[in-house]
Structures are given as C-alpha cells and as structure tokens.
C-alpha cells in the first residue's frame with residue numbers, strides 16, 4: 001500500500017476538530033434550549049462522556065487500522081527483500097552455471113541470458129534481450145520447435161522438455177537438451193515468464209557413442225579371435241576378419257593386402273564391404289614402395305613405418321590424392337591401416353574405412369591393432385602348421401611328395417575314377433645301380449643325384465600328375481587322367497629319355513637308368529595298394545628284362561602297347577612308302593538303281609600285318625597328330641582317282657571323303673582341297689566331305705571358320721553317322737549340308753528289329769522334313785533295301801551292292817551294271 005500524503009492527515013485532523021467543535025457548541029446550544037436548567041450539568045457531563053466514548057472508539061478503529069497497515073507494509077518490505085535475495089541468488093547461480101540459462105517474457109522475448117548462452121551462440125548477451133528467436137535469425141525449424149514448446153510452458157503452466165541440434169560458435173554441430181519452466185501466474189494457469197535451462201549433451205553423447213562403438217568393436221574383436229582359432233587357412237582367416245569388421249563394427253569396408261616381394265605392389269587378398277569395396281579396390285593400386293605415389297597412402301605408409309597410420313580426414317589429406325576420387329564417390333571418409341606381421345616380418349596390411357571423419361579414436365585404433373596382431377599370430381600358427389604338414393607330406397631330400405601323400409592323391413584319383421570312369425596309371429620307377437653311386441661318391445652326391453632326377457621327372461610330367469619319392473632310389477608317378485595305356489607308355493618313354501643324358505655331379509658324369517613298372521586302373525586293380533604293388537611287380541619285370549625300360553603289369557597289355565607304338569611309328573611314312581591305298585564304295589539311288597556317288601575309304605597295306613582297317617589306324621593317326629598329313633594324302637588321291645574316272649561309267653560322280661576333327665581345326669583345309677581339285681581340273685562338286693555329327697556340335701572357333709571357308713568354296717558336306725549323337729539340328733541351317741547318312745547300326749536290324757525300324761524311318765522323315773537327301777549305309781540284304789525303298793530313303797551304300805573296291809575295279813563294276 002502506498003504511503004498517504006501529509007495533506008490527507010491534515011484534512012482528517014481538521015475535519016475531526018471542526019466536527020468536535022461543532023458538536024460541543026451545537027449540543028450545548030441544543031441542551032440550553034431544550035433541557036431544563038437543572039438537568040444541564042448532568043446532561044453536559046453525559047454529553048462529554050458520550051463524546052469521549054465516541055472519539056475513543058474512533059481512535060481505537062484508527063489505531064487498529066494503523067497497526068494492520070504497518071504490519072502489511074513490513075510484510076511487503078520483507079517479501080521484497082526476499083524476492084531481491086532470490087533474484088540475486090538466481091542471477092549469481094545463473095551467471096556461473098555450466099548450463100545455458102535464459103528467461104522469456106509472455107511475448108517469448110528474451111529477458112535474460114547467462115554468459116553460456118552468449119558463448120554458445122557466439123553473440124553478445126545484449127543481442128538477445130527483448131528479441132524473439134525469429135528476430136535473432138535462427139533457422140525456421142529451430143524457431144518453430146522452441147516457440148512451440150515455450151508457448152505450451154507459458155499457456156499450460158507446465159514444464160516442457162526438448163532436444164535439438166545447433167551449430168555452435170565453432171561451426172560444429174552440437175546436441176542440446178532444454179527444460180522450459182513456467183514462472184509466476186496462478187498454479188495451473190498461464191505463466192508470467194518462462195525460464196529455459198539448456199544443457200549441452202554433445203560430449204556426453206559422443207562419449208556414449210564412443211563406449212557403444214568400443215563395445216561393438218570388442219565384440220567384433222572377440223568374434224574375430226574365435227575365427228582366428230577356427231580358420232583353416234590364411235585366406236579363410238582374412239575373409240572372416242574383413243567380414244566381421246564390416247558386419248559388426250560399423251566400418252564401411254575392410255581389406256587385407258599382401259606385399260608381392262618382386263614388385264612391392266600390395267595385392268588385395270580378401271575384402272568385405274560389398275560391391276563398393278570391390279569397385280574401390282579395382283580402381284586403386286597400393287604399393288609398399290615409398291618412391292611411388294601409390295606408396296604414400298595410409299597402407300603404403302603403414303608398411304614403411306611398420307606402424308598404424310590413420311587418415312582421420314581421408315578426403316582432406318593431401319597425401320591421399322590418388323585415392324580420393326574413388327573414396328569420395330564410394331563414401332569413405334576416414335582410413336586406418338595396420339601392418340600385418342608374420343614370422344617377424346611385415347608381409348601386408350589390414351586397412352579399414354569409415355564413413356565419417358574422426359572415427360578412429362585412440363581406443364578404436366588400439367583395438368584394430370590388437371586384431372592385426374592376432375591375425376599375425378594366426379599367420380605364424382598357419383606357417384607352423386603348414387611346415388608341419390609339409391614335413392609330413394614331403395620327402396626332405398627332393399622336396400617331392402612322399403609316399404603318404406602319393407597314396408592320398410591316388411585315393412582321390414580313384415574316388416574320381418569311381419564317379420566319372422576313365423583310366424589312370426601308376427608308374428613305379430627304380431634307379432638302376434644307384435647304390436653304386438652312393439658307395440662310390442658318398443651320400444651327399446647320392447642326394448644331389450636324387451634331386452636332379454626329381455627335377456627331370458617333373459619336367460616330363462603334367463601339372464596334374466604326381467611325382468613322389470617313395471624312399472631310397474624309388475619314385476612313384478601317378479598319372480590320374482590318361483586315355484589309354486599308350487599314354488602311360490609315352491610318359492615312361494619320356495622318363496627313360498629324360499634320364500638318358502648324364503648327370504654332372506662331383507666333377508664327373510654319372511649315368512643312371514630307370515626300370516619302370518606300370519599298372520593301370522581299372523585293368524590291373526582298383527585299389528591304391530594293389531596298383532602300387534602291381535606297378536612294383538612290373539618294375540621287377542622291367543629290371544629282369546634288361547633295365548632302362550618300362551614294363552606293364554600284364555603281358556597282353558605289354559603286347560598291345562608295343563603294337564600300338566609300332567603302328568604309330570609305322571604310320572609316320574606309310575604314304576611315302578606307298579602303303580596307303582583307297583577303296584571306293586558305290587552309292588546307289590534306290591529308286592532308279594543308278595550309281596550316284598562313291599565313298600573313298602583309306603586302307604593301310606602293312607608289309608608284315610597285311611591290310612589294316614582304318615577303324616584301327618585312323619584313331620592312332622588322330623592321337624599321334626598324323627591325321628592331317630594322311631587326310632591330305634586321301635584328299636589328293638581321291639581327286640586323282642576322280643579325274644582318272646573321266647572316261648569311265650563313274651565319270652562326273654562325286655567322291656565322298658571322310659574328315660577327322662583334327663583336319664577341321666586347320667585353317668588351310670579349304671585352301672588345300674581347292675588346290676587338289678585344281679591340280680586335277682575338277683569342280684568343287686567333285687568332292688563331298690563326310691564328317692560325323694559330333695564335329696558340328698563341338699564347333700570351336702577354328703572349326704567354325706574352317707566350315708565357313710568350305711562353305712564359301714562351294715564344297716558340299718555330308719553328315720556321317722546321322723542320329724547317333726545329338727538332337728539339336730540347328731547346324732543343318734548354317735552349313736551347306738547336302739546329305740544325311742543314316743548310321744550302319746540302325747540299318748543292321750532292319751526290317752525285323754522294331755527299334756531300328758522306328759529310328760531309321762524317323763531319320764528318313766526328319767531328313768526329308770529338312771529337305772535333305774538321305775543315304776543309308778551298311779545295306780547288306782535285299783530286305784533292308786526293300787524297307788528303305790518303302791520308307792522313301794533316297795540312296796543306299798553297302799556290301800549288298802559292292803564292298804569297297806580299288807578305283808579301276810569299281811569302274812569295271814560300274815561298267816558291268
């Protein structure tokens with residue numbers, strides 16, 4: 001209540017004085033007029049008493065009011081002092097508080113900010129006072145968030161809470177939590193002002209994130225450690241570690257590269273991080289050589305320094321320019337590279353990439369280093385295990401696999417053989433008179449000799465073969481994939497030849513020869529022990545047979561192989577010696593009975609073995625690489641004979657010549673055929689080229705281009721053995737096929753065999769459906785011919801008409817018809 005001015009007191013006192021005087025004068029006059037004189041003293045005494053009572057009552061009321069007023073005033077003074085005290089306490093607290101404290105009036109304008117607000121915002125305190133968030137120019141989203149919460153606190157009188165991010169004065173985004181406390185006003189009603197207490201949680205949040213990141217990394221480390229114990233080899237280990245790092249620790253990519261000792265390039269051996277990782281590694285090369293720019297990145301530096309290198313801002317590091325294009329595109333912002341050590345040497349590096357800068361805190365780096373250390377430990381373990389395994393599986397003198405490993409590989413080869421069939425061979429080799437070398441020159445020279453023998457054996461075998469030293473002067477050779485016994489014989493011959501030249505050791509020339517026994521699977525056994533034992537037995541036969549030779553386990557096999565090899569060498573100049581000749585078999589039009597063509601079939605008239613069928617020697621010629629030469633002779637001879645028939649009944653008839661696959665692979669085939677035709681003045685229609693269906697199906701590029709050049713030369717093709725192999729007939733459209741020849745095997749059973757009936761009649765229909773002529777071979781009986789005629793077959797060939805005859809004989813045969 002405000003103090004009353006002095007004139008007011010004067011007015012009250014004056015009024016009281018006037019009223020009192022008027023009362024005294026007036027009441028006396030009234031008594032003098034109205035009351036008897038004898039009552040006057042009494043009445044005046046009563047009147048005086050009444051006046052005193054009335055003024056005493058008034059005084060009492062006034063004094064009471066004065067006392068109350070004084071009490072109220074002193075209460076207000078106390079409250080004010082308390083308020084001032086609180087205000088001072090608040091401001092002193094707020095001024096030194098670590099939180100950001102501000103007060104807003106009902107219009108949401110700042111009325112107070114503490115120094116932390118000004119520091120955080122990077123503007124003076126005065127800027128804030130009397131202004132709203134919008135007037136201070138904050139982002140619209142932030143203004144809306146704040147004003148919304150301030151209004152709620154003000155209007156509902158209830159505390160509000162909000163979190164927000166804002167760039168601090170340093171420009172870095174910070175994370176805050178604010179509490180808005182309504183002040184003044186009725187409880188539960190609108191507030192007079194709102195106090196905002198804001199806490200900067202950036203550090204807290206970051207440390208929480210760091211704790212989470214570390215616990216995730218610990219989990220990844222422990223998973224990687226388990227994998228390190230389980231991994232079977234270093235590549236499984238590398239892949240697992242990279243995968244665990246990217247799957248479980250928030251890294252974008254991880255790769256492990258090993259230094260290539262010759263070039264110092266770091267070749268990635270394992271990586272994880274999806275397609276992005278692959279693209280990055282495809283684009284980026286890394287070197288351990290400090291002179292190269294590619295050796296200046298994190299991995300190169302880590303390898304050179306033999307310590308972890310971190311590029312926390314990979315995209316901003318000037319040394320990382322060669323990799324930055326790819327890293328920016330693929331989202332890698334920070335990199336750490338740790339060297340990997342094995343056997344005390346740096347052999348490569350583990351590199352990990354994060355999607356944000358400042359990922360690699362000291363703790364994270366420590367964990368990654370620990371992991372790299374564990375990988376190095378595992379590599380040492382593998383090395384030791386590999387060494388132990390190596391020792392268990394190898395012969396220490398020659399470095400070749402030992403008997404145990406050989407038997408293991410033999411078992412594997414036998415397992416494959418059981419599934420897929422085929423053939424394999426074991427060669428048991430014993431060095432003749434090796435003991436003499438040891439006795440004469442000592443064991444050291446003996447060991448050197450064994451080492452050189454091992455090298456020569458490796459030189460004559462294929463990668464898939466196994467050469468093993470089984471002990472002493474004995475070696476075993478496993479040939480897991482051979483086509484025939486001859487293949488094994490050829491390897492044995494190569495071994496004999498390889499060991500034939502002397503070994504220069506101990507200043508002298510040493511000669512050792514081998515005795516080799518050969519066993520074959522399945523002929524000589526289907527178990528490893530049996531095959532080795534039988535090869536051993538065969539080796540003794542070779543020794544008893546005079547040493548420096550090979551011997552098969554069974555005598556018939558020895559004979560067969562000898563014959564085959566003899567045939568191979570006999571064929572080498574059979575045509576030069578005039579031992580090859582052609583037989584010609586007529587091809588007859590079934591409807592008219594006219595001879596419409598001739599097939600040329602080669603024979604070998606051997607000086608000792610007589611006439612040899614092409615069925616026997618053509619495969620040998622094919623396998624020994626002689627078919628192209630022999631085939632060329634056949635083509636030339638067929639052309640010569642065709643020209644010779646000019647004046648006979650066979651004039652103008654095409655001669656069909658068989659071609660082998662190897663001939664079709666030659667790019668000069670068409671050229672050679674045209675040269676022979678030209679030499680005898682024949683048109684290209686004088687020759688037809690027979691080839692089996694399978695040749696069209698294994699249309700390799702050389703075969704395709706040969707077929708195309710034959711097509712361009714106007715030569716016609718005949719598909720031999722039609723129906724025996726394949727079902728896709730697309731090739732018939734692409735190449736100039738004139739005729740399809742039904743295989744003799746489908747004709748043999750005609751007309752009784754129902755399968756042959758169905759097959760041959762279907763093939764005839766199929767050929768006609770394709771608008772091609774069809775010829776049946778192997779026709780021996782009138783019944784077969786009748787069936788073929790009935791089913792519309794165009795031509796026939798077979799003993800029914802004539803066996804293959806010499807050129808002059810066939811001309812006479814044709815003349816007679």
Ligand SMILES: Nc1nc2c(ncn2[C@@H]2O[C@H](COP(=O)(O)O[C@H]3[C@@H](O)[C@H](n4cnc5c(=O)[nH]c(N)nc54)O[C@@H]3COP(=O)(O)O)[C@@H](O)[C@H]2O)c(=O)[nH]1
Pocket residue numbers: 585599600601602613614615618631634657658659660690720721744777778779780797798799800804
């Ligand atoms: N790459 C080359 N292959 C050739 C060549 N010459 C022949 N050959 C192929 O050798 C296989 C065997 O030929 P051959 O022993 O001459 O047998 C042919 C005919 O004599 C035989 N034939 C003919 N009529 C009958 C018959 O009525 N009954 C019967 N049992 N056999 C008969 O059929 C063979 C014809 O074969 P084909 O080529 O399928 O027409 C053989 O595969 C020849 O292809 C050559 O120069 N190069």
